[in-house]
Amino acid sequence: MAIDIKGVFSPLSAIGTLLKHPKTITYPEVKKEIPKGYRGFHVNDLSACVGCANCQDVCMNEAIDMVYPDKEYNPKNTSGCIPRIDYGRCCWCALCCDVCPPSSLKLDNICIHADYDGDNFLYMPINKDLK
Ligand code: SF4
Numbered sequence: 471m472a473i474d475i476k477g478v479f480s481p482l483s484a485i486g487t488l489l490k491h492p493k494t495i496t497y498p499e500v501k502k503e504i505p506k507g508y509r510g511f512h513v514n515d516l517s518a519c520v521g522c523a524n525c526q527d528v529c530m531n532e533a534i535d536m537v538y539p540d541k542e543y544n545p546k547n548t549s550g551c552i553p554r555i556d557y558g559r560c561c562w563c564a565l566c567c568d569v570c571p572p573s574s575l576k577l578d579n580i581c582i583h584a585d586y587d588g589d590n591f592l593y594m595p596i597n598k599d600l601k
């Protein structure tokens with residue numbers, strides 16, 4: 471019976487990988503740089519949002535519904551509503567941002583969110599400065 475010498479020693483080649491530089495990063499200690507223009511979560515400057523619902527109308531995934539906030543952010547918002555995003559449906563196409571008349575709705579480069587509660591993927595974007 472012929473012995474497959476190469477087959478016997480090939481597991482030892484794995485030892486060589488211990489000496490190689492790892493291809494992975496130790497997240498969350500090390501964070502990967504997000505490229506410029508990356509489409510992450512929405513932000514909305516509520517002092518400019520006029521509640522027109524263009525963003526809701528254009529969303530092909532029906533990922534936006536209009537909701538009443540707990541306070542008034544913009545007296546020019548005649549409907550009194552602001553958009554809420556369902557990240558179980560959103561595909562980050564940014565059409566909602568393209569059709570926003572005052573350009574209040576934008577995509578930030580923040581793109582990491584982990585949660586056990588599915589309801590926390592329903593998100594009302596606000597301007598970070600207004601939190
Ligand atoms: S990015 Fe696209 S899919 Fe997501 S909410 Fe906006 S229009 Fe809808």
Ligand code: SF4
Nearest residue numbers: 519520522523525570
């Ligand atoms: S975010 Fe823009 S498009 Fe959406 S309701 Fe506000 S003003 Fe209109």
